[in-house]
Amino acid sequence: DAGVTQSPTHLIKTRGQQVTLRCSPISGHKSVSWYQQVLGQGPQFIFQYYEKEERGRGNFPDRFSARQFPNYSSELNVNALLLGDSALYLCASSSGLVWKVQETQYFGPGTRLLVL
Amino acid sequence: DAKTTQPTSMDCAEGRAANLPCNHSTISGNEYVYWYRQIHSQGPQYIIHGLKNNETNEMASLIITEDRKSSTLILPHATLRDTAVYYCIASSNAGGTSYGKLTFGQGTILTVHP
Numbered sequence: 001d002a003g004v005t006q007s008p009t010h011l012i013k014t015r016g017q018q019v020t021l022r023c024s025p026i027s028g029h030k031s032v033s034w035y036q037q038v039l040g041q042g043p044q045f046i047f048q049y050y051e052k053e054e055r056g057r058g059n060f061p062d063r064f065s066a067r068q069f070p071n072y073s074s075e076l077n078v079n080a081l082l083l084g085d086s087a088l089y090l091c092a093s094s095s096g097l098v099w100k101v102q103e104t105q106y107f108g109p110g111t112r113l114l115v116l
Numbered sequence: 117d118a119k120t121t122q123p124t125s126m127d128c129a130e131g132r133a134a135n136l137p138c139n140h141s142t143i144s145g146n147e148y149v150y151w152y153r154q155i156h157s158q159g160p161q162y163i164i165h166g167l168k169n170n171e172t173n174e175m176a177s178l179i180i181t182e183d184r185k186s187s188t189l190i191l192p193h194a195t196l197r198d199t200a201v202y203y204c205i206a207s208s209n210a211g212g213t214s215y216g217k218l219t220f221g222q223g224t225i226l227t228v229h230p
Contacts, residue, residue, distance in 0.1 A: 004159070033217070042203060042220030043160065056217055090159050092218075104150075105218060107159035 002027065004093050004108030012114045013081050021076045021111045025093030031055075032074040033105060034066055035090040043090055049074055050096050078113075086115045117219040118143040118206035125225040128198075134191040136224055138204030141185040147208045149180060150218065151189045153200040153226075160203065160220075163189065194228045201225050 005024045013019050025032050031050045035043035048056035049068035068074045072093075078085055089112075092105035121139040128134040140149065148167050152160040164171055164178045166187075171178045177190040191198055203223040 035218075035220075042223055043218075045217040045219070048217065058217065088157070092159075104162055104165065106162055107152075109159045110157075112157075 004091055004106055006089075006091050006108040006111050008111060009109070010112045010114075012116065014116050015081055015083060017081050017115075018077065018079045019081060019113060021078075021089050021091075021113070023074045023076070023091030023093075023108060025072050025074070025091075026106055028095065029093040029106075030072050030096030031094045031103070032068055032072065033092045033094075034074070034076050035092065035107075036060070037088040037090060037110070038084075038086070046076070081115045083115050086113060088112050117208060117217070118147055120204045120206055120221055122202070122204050122221065122224045124222065125227070128191075128194045128226060128228050130196060130228055130230050131193055134194040134198065134226060134228070136189040136191075136202050136204075136226065137186065138189070139186045140204070140206045143184050143206045144208065147206045149178065149184075149187050150205040150207055151176070151178065152203045152205065152218075152220075153198075154203070154223070155197075155200045161200075163202075194226075196228050196230065199226060199228045 007022045033048040034046040037043040045058040047066045052068045063079045066076045088110040090110045092107045094103040094105045150165040151163040154160045166178045180187045201223040
């Protein structure tokens, strides 16, 4: 079975631009979480979506937004890019079979964003 | 989520067991201990998780102390491909605003030598 897929793999943008990153969860998984990993640090939680609704949010500014589609895929949008947004953006999916039960999250390969 | 503390780095000889410790002294009763690893520039890979009892799967074993304040991840026969950053995470299943959130620390850089 295919794992979590993300696109694009790499992306270069300039300050002030907007970017959209895409994630397809493991088939049958209903929950998607997004993480940001800057160089040298562990991943930091941004959002979690379940059944197309935001269910959790980390300490990130409103420039970061996301949505989940009926097929459970998800997009992460970042507006007004800053140099500090350069990072590896990771998507993770979990089955979401039982809401509010911590489930194992499986990560995709990530999208590496460079902001110049 | 409870804070976890791991050594910054560890070395292991190929073919030997790698024992990676983790302290989580403030863990609450409903928090699971998860282990992930991340090979350079790839997404984190799930290894194993547990609540109270020791767990084993095809990748590793997880030993949790009786008071649950610490745990050890054991890779029984380390190979060069096990060289990675290993993250120990205490995560609640209680839901709420922290649902879906894994709090990663700095992890342990495990280097397996030939």
